[in-house]
Amino acid sequence: MLIIISILVLFPQPAEALWKTNLEMHVIDVGQADCIYIETSNGKHVLIDSGDEHDGKKVVSYLQKRGINRIDYLIATHPHHDHIGSMDDIFQSFDVGKVYLPDIMYHTTYYKRLVQSIANSGVDQYVAKAGVKVKLARNITMEFIAPPEKKRYKSLNDYSAVLQIHHGKKSFLLMADAGVKSENELLSRIDGEKVDVLKVAHHGANTGTGHALLKKANPDYAIISVGRKNKYGYPSKDVLKRLNAHKIQVYRTDKLGTIITKSDGKSVKFFTEFPQS
Ligand SMILES: [Zn+2]
Numbered sequence: 710m711l712i713i714i715s716i717l718v719l720f721p722q723p724a725e726a727l728w729k730t731n732l733e734m735h736v737i738d739v740g741q742a743d744c745i746y747i748e749t750s751n752g753k754h755v756l757i758d759s760g761d762e763h764d765g766k767k768v769v770s771y772l773q774k775r776g777i778n779r780i781d782y783l784i785a786t787h788p789h790h791d792h793i794g795s796m797d798d799i800f801q802s803f804d805v806g807k808v809y810l811p812d813i814m815y816h817t818t819y820y821k822r823l824v825q826s827i828a829n830s831g832v833d834q835y836v837a838k839a840g841v842k843v844k845l846a847r848n849i850t851m852e853f854i855a856p857p858e859k860k861r862y863k864s865l866n867d868y869s870a871v872l873q874i875h876h877g878k879k880s881f882l883l884m885a886d887a888g889v890k891s892e893n894e895l896l897s898r899i900d901g902e903k904v905d906v907l908k909v910a911h912h913g914a915n916t917g918t919g920h921a922l923l924k925k926a927n928p929d930y931a932i933i934s935v936g937r938k939n940k941y942g943y944p945s946k947d948v949l950k951r952l953n954a955h956k957i958q959v960y961r962t963d964k965l966g967t968i969i970t971k972s973d974g975k976s977v978k979f980f981t982e983f984p985q986s
Contacts, residue, residue: 730846741936742791765798786885788815800826809837837870854898877974884910913944
């Protein structure tokens, strides 16, 4: 009897609560670029891309205001400037645990700066490729489902590191700028019956987000990271039509600013910087 009472005093909560970790995903408004920050309640920090060349200050201050001084996992989804343009600011401002990049070289000053920052920091570098899994908590796993190892593509966007995050019963699919070729290949690698939150590929361009993906992933929510009045006309009307046809609720950074998703593993809630109309 005494043993039972002692156990109840020591562990007053249900066993599940002892290891339940919550997750927040911030799709930071960096205009026509990508920057996604993920924080778990057990203290893990993930940064997926860091915006364009001029977004460094904004991203660094956003993270510092949250009291962050370390990024455990830094992921450069692919070498285009609107994803890695400010990576040197990240290395200068935070301790970086591990960095993941797809296995593709690119001859631009931005990419060279990233490579230099990695070399200077001495951080452990890993290849972002399908099959690599990172456990963030007992109930949170982050898995790369693209690009496949050694596969070659014509478009740099198809080398995008695509991530699926499982949090309890909830799942997030972050498409970076993957094009239709990569998208169709990764359908079979999407794990589980459905995805809850989709980060739409390539700022809503009509280079992806096809019916096959939307049918397979079957998301309830889609987030588009896109610049106000951008010169490309993103997001494409066709993509918006397809999202609408699949009855997916769309959140756009050009209309709502930074978009925050909070998950407890059973449900997801959205918070936006600007009031929703
Ligand atoms: Zn992009």
